[in-house]
Amino acid sequence: SWSTIRVSERLFIDTFSIINAKVLSQINAGFQSLNTAVVTVSNNMMQSGAVKQFLTEGDGDSLTMTKAYYNMHKQMDQIVPAIETYEMAIIVKGINGRTYATNRLIWPVDEADIDAHPVTLAAREEPKRLLYLADFTSEPVIIAAKAMMERSTGFVYGILFLAMRESEFRGLYANYTSEGNDIVILDRSGVILSSNRAELIGRQEPELLDVAAAIHDGDRDYVNRHILDRDQIVLAEYLPFYDAYIVNLIDKRLILNSLSDTKTFGLIVFGIVVAALVIVYMISQRLTRSL
16 A cells, blocks of 8 residues: 555665664764874874974075985874875975975975965964865865964964875765765865765755754754755764764665565565664674774
């Protein structure tokens, strides 16, 4: 009957959403690991006397300059291993105009443009915070930016950037996506920093931001909403270290399209329930071991 179909459909959606909520938690754990690596680099850079000297001292003769870059290179050899799991570039610009980069290809910004770049200006505006921003000028790049600051005086002597191609960043969650089951990373202004749907990257979506914030602030695990031109199930988690939301968009039409009769509903719902139990158990075990 129609009522049976509706109940089965609701059960299917509820169970599918439970699975995806656990998946979001797993993705969140991956983002936390990345943030830990970034914070380690930031702290090591801030605590290094050699780095501070490189960014603040005046230029000398060629021998002095050669020695300065040699010492900086030696220091960076000790710092870079913290992010060796990821394909990232460390770039730092000092108040003396010096720039050092471990890789100039990931974020190919001209040195002359760094000081006035929006990422730099944002880091100077909030010098105590580690900011996760993006540059969509050419190939999208995710950038963690932090002012290099003396803790005792608040004196800013440089800006640190850790840059990662969006395609590399996307790898933290891409395996959990499929057709009609999408992920977007949404910053606090509603800009989509990353997504498995490339056409969405860089777009500003204030409505989606409102939905994500409402889910986070409310007591609902998900909402049904017509958004981004589709009827979707929306799940969201807040990523406090990134000051961003991870949003899961599930196309209702696609996931229910194959359910054509009551018997099919019953079999698929039963299969989904069993799969949910298995996946929840496996993810819980992985999260327990990681702790």
